[in-house]
Amino acid sequence: MKYVMIRRTILVMLLVVAIRDVSAAPKTEKLRIVTTTTDLKSIAQAIGGEKVAVSSIATGYENPHYVQAKPSFMMLARKADLWIRVGLELEIGYEELIIDGSRNRAIRIGKPGHLDASEKVLRLEVPKTKVTRELGDVHPQGNPHYWLDPLNARIVAGSITKRLAKLSPENAKAFEKNLTAFQKALDERMFGVKLVEKIGGGKLWAMELKGTLDEYLAARKLTGELGGWLAVMRPLKGSKIITHHRSWSYFVNRFGLIVAAELEPKPGVPPSGAHLLKVMKLAKARSVGVILMEPAYSRKAADLVARKTGAAVVVCAISVNGQKEAADYLTLIDMIINRVSKAAGK
Numbered sequence: 001m002k003y004v005m006i007r008r009t010i011l012v013m014l015l016v017v018a019i020r021d022v023s024a025a026p027k028t029e030k031l032r033i034v035t036t037t038t039d040l041k042s043i044a045q046a047i048g049g050e051k052v053a054v055s056s057i058a059t060g061y062e063n064p065h066y067v068q069a070k071p072s073f074m075m076l077a078r079k080a081d082l083w084i085r086v087g088l089e090l091e092i093g094y095e096e097l098i099i100d101g102s103r104n105r106a107i108r109i110g111k112p113g114h115l116d117a118s119e120k121v122l123r124l125e126v127p128k129t130k131v132t133r134e135l136g137d138v139h140p141q142g143n144p145h146y147w148l149d150p151l152n153a154r155i156v157a158g159s160i161t162k163r164l165a166k167l168s169p170e171n172a173k174a175f176e177k178n179l180t181a182f183q184k185a186l187d188e189r190m191f192g193v194k195l196v197e198k199i200g201g202g203k204l205w206a207m208e209l210k211g212t213l214d215e216y217l218a219a220r221k222l223t224g225e226l227g228g229w230l231a232v233m234r235p236l237k238g239s240k241i242i243t244h245h246r247s248w249s250y251f252v253n254r255f256g257l258i259v260a261a262e263l264e265p266k267p268g269v270p271p272s273g274a275h276l277l278k279v280m281k282l283a284k285a286r287s288v289g290v291i292l293m294e295p296a297y298s299r300k301a302a303d304l305v306a307r308k309t310g311a312a313v314v315v316c317a318i319s320v321n322g323q324k325e326a327a328d329y330l331t332l333i334d335m336i337i338n339r340v341s342k343a344a345g346k
């Protein structure tokens, strides 16, 4: 009798343990995130930490406008809890095909499992007139290459945090903590450690946006304390550059450079001989020192203009993993600042 009781008790205990295990399983499983670009992957990884598993559709090398909707991407999307896109029509050629092909209802546009990272970013080049194909590859909601402004990366990190907390409320605190760490690291890269410690990242960004930062620092004799990306780029303010594609607008706008001309006659339209002649004249007249282009484009046009004008060609990726130094979002911007400042400073 006694033995039977004990055996029963053990059986019940085992059952309870087994049931607990089953109910606990989904919570220990990572949230599966699929992003369209490697930059979004890097930011999502920084916020999600060990609670998420992130994959990116694009590799970082290719032209982000033209990614093929491969079946393997649909398989990846099928198991995703969250899909994150750059938006502003950057992915117009492949996003819908992949999401439809995945048959995953949870990540359809408008569902909590679909996040458009552009929702809150600062946009440039929003057309005021109707967009026609004649203008080239112009996006009606604005230029989609917004991730090259570090402020926009900071904003995107906030949007991702909010959405992750909604999908996985039990981890909300961890995501918030990761957001604080990411933003602090980004602010320190932007303004230098000293100023962030003294003034705070939020206040520095607010002044940078209003255009009052230099004045504020000068009035308090803090100009010399400015560090980071801004300190490197400040002496180059007003420098004129040529870009291949209109993918550098946000970077140029944040760091005060001027795009004097583009090698593409219209966004997405390859350079023509007649257009390049105009670009060369302009480059000489406005003493342009740098031609900035992504590795995905042919160097031919840039090299030709460089030979005729003496400008230096800087080949620089615009996405994480596009070149080996760009291992994550912060090192991507490090690399761009490094290459551009070296070439422009000559």
Ligand SMILES: [Zn+2]
Residues within 6 Å of the ligand: 065, 145, 245, 246, 247, 267
């Ligand atoms: Zn573009």
